[in-house]
Amino acid sequence: MRTHTIGRLLILCLVGIFLFQAAVQASFSESMPAQQEVRVEAHQTLWDIAAMHVNDDTDIRSYIYDIKQLNHISDAGQLQPGQILKLPACQ
Numbered sequence: 001m002r003t004h005t006i007g008r009l010l011i012l013c014l015v016g017i018f019l020f021q022a023a024v025q026a027s028f029s030e031s032m033p034a035q036q037e038v039r040v041e042a043h044q045t046l047w048d049i050a051a052m053h054v055n056d057d058t059d060i061r062s063y064i065y066d067i068k069q070l071n072h073i074s075d076a077g078q079l080q081p082g083q084i085l086k087l088p089a090c091q
Contacts, residue, residue, distance in 0.1 A: 035070075040083040046076045055090040063090070 038049060046064045054063045066088045068076060079085075 035089060036087050037084050038087060040079050040081055040085060042081040044079065044081075046073075046079065049085065049087070053087055053090070058090045063088070 036053075038053070040049070046067055047060070050060050050063045050067060054060050064076070067073070067085060070086050070088055073079075
């Protein structure tokens with residue numbers, strides 16, 4: 001009888017942990033804005049790309065810095081047409 005109680009308690013704990021993890025994951029994904037990707041066109045600069053995606057509340061220079069960090073870009077002058085860039089979501 002005691003082993004059944006321990007087994008039920010163990011199952012209840014595992015279900016609780018699973019439900020807690022699912023709730024945390026759901027709230028995390030709602031709080032994190034989605035990134036988007038863009039394809040670099042010929043003669044486009046990071047400034048051009050940022051200007052098309054930044055909102056009025058975000059400093060464009062800061063957004064360009066974030067793009068460079070996210071894409072591991074050290075020299076913004078080396079963008080290539082067809083290159084895919086990840087863009088951080090504006091907050």
